[in-house]
Amino acid sequence: MSEWVKSERQVEREQIRRTRARRSASVATLSTVVFIVLLVWVVTNSPGWPRVEETFFDGEQFLKALPDVLDGFLLNIKIFLFAEPLILIVGLLVALARGITTPAFFPIRALATLYTDVFRGVPTILVIYLIGFGLPALRLQGIPSDLATLGVIALTLSYGAYVAEVFRSGIESIHPSQVAAARSLGLSHGRTMWFVVLPQATRRVVPPLLNDFVSLQKDTALVATIGPLEALRQAQIHAASTFNYTPYLVAALLFILLTIPMARFTDHLAERTRRRRGA
Numbered sequence: 001m002s003e004w005v006k007s008e009r010q011v012e013r014e015q016i017r018r019t020r021a022r023r024s025a026s027v028a029t030l031s032t033v034v035f036i037v038l039l040v041w042v043v044t045n046s047p048g049w050p051r052v053e054e055t056f057f058d059g060e061q062f063l064k065a066l067p068d069v070l071d072g073f074l075l076n077i078k079i080f081l082f083a084e085p086l087i088l089i090v091g092l093l094v095a096l097a098r099g100i101t102t103p104a105f106f107p108i109r110a111l112a113t114l115y116t117d118v119f120r121g122v123p124t125i126l127v128i129y130l131i132g133f134g135l136p137a138l139r140l141q142g143i144p145s146d147l148a149t150l151g152v153i154a155l156t157l158s159y160g161a162y163v164a165e166v167f168r169s170g171i172e173s174i175h176p177s178q179v180a181a182a183r184s185l186g187l188s189h190g191r192t193m194w195f196v197v198l199p200q201a202t203r204r205v206v207p208p209l210l211n212d213f214v215s216l217q218k219d220t221a222l223v224a225t226i227g228p229l230e231a232l233r234q235a236q237i238h239a240a241s242t243f244n245y246t247p248y249l250v251a252a253l254l255f256i257l258l259t260i261p262m263a264r265f266t267d268h269l270a271e272r273t274r275r276r277r278g279a
Contacts, residue, residue, distance in 0.1 A: 062250055072233060076255075083216065086156040088209075096167075098116070151222075155223070171193075
């Protein structure tokens, strides 16, 4: 059996593609370098740059604040890790509740709709205030008093409403013929949702879910408004004692180092999903 050999035309096409790719990469790199150099030149030659450099880019203050801000950032990560699975559970349950069509369960469907409308309409920071200060004020037995725990509850309630709509859109994107085929095989409504609809819907909503969790990681800083010593709060303490804003830069860099890889991973999954659908 003879080995397949590329034709001269095919080899020429591939060589042209490689040449164009190298040219595009070179142009993109050059334009990026020129843009960055111009941006740095404009900023550093502005009249107020010496004052900005002293206030925001003080190396001594950076190193001094880094250990405390990094320690607080670990709390941000803990809040994120606890809130994320809770948000997924709440969002999925609410999405399923909104899909119930049985008249006897109308109150559940109405309550789920009210929940999504209310918590998508109220800013997250207000939810944190209401939960962080409102729940302890009730003085009910079993209500947590830990501020970080209250922050997790608030973020779960706020983001759960958004994630519920993401799950609901994924469930509704499944063609009705899938449900009809499953029911014709004798599967109940619950088994149809669990074994047929949800696996397909989950794969479709992974990119938007990851996008929500990128936003969640940033919004863990809002918990600082009720007192936990996370990254933003630690930066505020240092800035208040030195009247220098470099600690805020430390906190910003830590969040960037975490969110950018998550954002690129989200883009990768979205591109892979697009290629699969195209195929």
